[in-house]
Amino acid sequence: MPSRSSARLAALTVAAVCSAASAVVLTSPAHADAVRIHDVQGTTRVSPFAGQKVSDVPGIVTATRTYGSSKGFWMQDATPDENPATSEGVFVFTSSAPKAAVGDSVTVTGTVSEYVPGGTSSGNQSVTEITKPVVTTVSSGNAVPAPAVVDEDAVPDAYSPAGDTAANGSVNGLTLDPSAYALDYYESLEGMTVQVHDARVVTATDPYSELWVTVKPHEHRNRRGGTVYGSYDSQNTGRLQIQSLGATADFPKANVGDTLGGTTTGPLDFNQFGGYTLVASTLGTLESGGLQRETTRRQSGRELAVATYNVENLDPSDTTFASHASAIVNNLRSPDIVSLEEIQDDNGAKDDGTVGSGETVRKLIDAIVAAGGPRYDWRTIDPVNDQDGGEPGGNIRQVFLFNPERVSFTDRAGGDATTPAGVTEVHGKARLTISPGRIDPSNAAWKSSRKPLAGEFVFRGRTVFVIANHLNSKGGDQGLAAQYQPPVRSSEIQRHAQATAVNAFVKDILSAQKNADVIALGDMNDFEFSGTAEILEGDGELWSAIKSLPRSERYTYDYQGNEQVLDQILISPAIRRGCDFEYDSVHINSEFNDQISDHDPQVLRFRP
Missing domain, CATH: 2.40.50 (OB fold (Dihydrolipoamide Acetyltransferase, E2P))
Structure with missing residues (x-):
């Protein structure tokens, strides 16, 4: 889901500010007399008086906003019309602290404007306002209209x-x-x-x-x-x-x-x-509803536990290492393999060419040991500087943690930021040409986005192929309350191309070994019912295991009142057919105000 920029806080306080770049106006303003608020609002989302000057519009002041850039007041007509489609309230933008007080009966002369929060390119609906107002106080201490x-x-x-x-x-x-x-x-x-x-x-x-x-x-x-x-x-x-x-x-x-x-x-x-x-x-x-963070069960000796966890731009300057470590050890019960997303380079957002993440990863591993967990080993591939999107200068990437006492990693040299991993068949078994390696990194689908990290693991003598993903974010998609219905999901175009590349790589593995254990996991930035998930699943090459949960339990992220799936673990037929797997979305972050990441981790347990 889209992360918020540093301008987010300021933007919250300017939701009603008028600007030429985001206002809907008429080219030839006209003058209108004797209108009331419901006339200004009209029966559609855009005022019939947009761009026109209106005079002596009466109302009772119901609230004032005295902070930020969006200073002004709301007023409401005490004598509403009988049309339920016409609002009886309107915001009056004063630009400086309003002199009007709650309970004042006022008349306002000014220009009607349609302000689009976020600008017209956002696709948002507009807010009807009266701008450049001349406010006349008729009386004070009046009762405000009852709330709807x-x-x-x-x-x-x-x-x-x-x-x-x-x-x-x-x-x-x-x-x-x-x-x-x-x-x-x-x-x-x-x-x-x-x-x-x-x-x-x-x-x-x-x-x-x-x-x-x-x-x-x-x-x-x-x-x-x-x-x-x-x-x-x-x-x-x-x-x-x-x-x-x-x-x-x-x-x-x-x-x-x-x-x-x-x-x-x-x-x-x-x-x-x-x-x-x-x-x-x-x-x-x-x-308080008394909500508690969840804890999954520990895997048995014969079960391989594989997890995905977006740690939200983790770099050495962060103060969350102990909390993340505790989550991995105590809530996830020390999975055998952990795919981490959003591991930043060793100086975080400082954009000086640094791409290595050894300090970031080692600091997390040390914190896990301090929390009573295993000393994980790790593998990753450093990206080309400033080529993988995310926070500028941060160089986020996926990292494999694995418990060497439980699982081994098969290293094959040659992997780097630009060399693609391939698949070969050796004695009837699939193997990667490089491990760890990146999937098709020169493909235009990965422009300014994270490239998947593929690796071979061995558990109890059985090879497991794991592909760590962090697909293109939903940034740029229109919101659910957009003026365009249904909203345009423009970010899907790149994400679908990425899903196609991942599915093709999985097909290569399964073509070499039909019964291969393959897991594609990570922050897919899309829903389990989405077109992205359908492309990843293909013709049965993969299946999103979160769909094994009841519908009411399928969520990894909470955005604007909607609990939804962004993080997924997809499994190949060999894992699914045995029905000997268990999936858990471990809710430790998304529902809490003191979250250490905005994503909940996911855990898959199965017997290879």
Whole structure:
């Protein structure tokens, strides 16, 4: 799933800022008199007055935002119309700290603008605003309009209408139908004060003081309190992002399964990172759900345990080595082979040509020993500087850890960043030409992306081929709340090409040895039901073993209220046919606010 840039925190506070680059305006502004907020909002996502000046629009101030670049206030009409498609609230962008106070009755003269958080290239929906305002206070101390209650009865089960094909799939010009579609319902409340009650947390508090709740307690719920995303048609309509107009220090540190007890109330905004957002002026009281980190069972003497774990840009300057080591030893129970993703070079993000990762890996191995685990051996191939994507200068790569007391590695010289590994047949058995080696590293599919790392291992006399992957991220894909429905998943193009290359390599192994034990694992950055997974699986060369779990337990990552699969372990027919394997998604990170990585590790146990 996409990682957030350093600009993320600043961007959260500019969700309603107007800029020429991201505003929808008319070329010939006109003047409109005697309009009310519901006229400004109109019955579609784009105001009929976009680009026009409006005069003396009345409203009651319901909330103010005095921090960051998005300063202004929300106001709401005390005398709404009878059309449920027209919102009665709007944000007034003042650019400096607003002088208006909650409870003021005001009139506003200004220009209507449609601001697109993240810019028009993001595909996001726009926020209707009044900009360059002249604000007149009529009276103070007025009662604010009662909040609209957002609950499971109010939010439709269908997510969004299909976009207008004549408008490249945009829903902007479609008349809102808030009784039929969740996105239309939320849009009909844009800028209005809304309220949720006793809302269960479905994505933990992140470093930017935000969390996600659901207003539909039974929607695709799993036993740990989250909401599972199980298909492209299961967008989970009850999800809602929560931020606060108060101090970030006071924001609750919530885990999945916790509850914001009582009422959480505030204006409904649209945020670049998640879509519709309740910006709370009143936050509910955090009630713990008591969620605990999981521990898998230890493999038996005859079982080979193979794990994948994205350690999120680990470099020697990090303070998480002991925590990662404890997770590997105590929660994963010291797997025999661990594929690590996002191991950075020895000086992290400093971009000075360093590509080696020996210090990073040895520091982790030492921490594992200190935590009571085995002294792992390791193999990797250093990338060409700045050619594998990820954090600039970090040179992330995959690394094999293996317990030499349980498993051996078959070394064959010649592997480097640019030399491809091949497959040969020797006495009826498949073998790699180089080990460790990279798969087809010159293939354009791997441009600015991690190249798969392949290696041969031997366990109890049986060769096991392991391919460590970290496929192209979802960065650049349109969000689920985009104006284009269904959203465009542009990152799939490269990821599908990568999956094709991995599957072709597995085919080569199976052509040389039909019953070979092959595992392709890692951060696939895509779902178990995705086209990427289908290409990896091919015509049965591989099978994603997470599908052996009940649907409600299939997740490795929690993003915007959706628990989903990004990390996978795919197995060849020889492993699957025996049915003598066990899969575990070990939930130690994704559901917790104090996570040490944003991914949960996965473990496969089987008897070769």
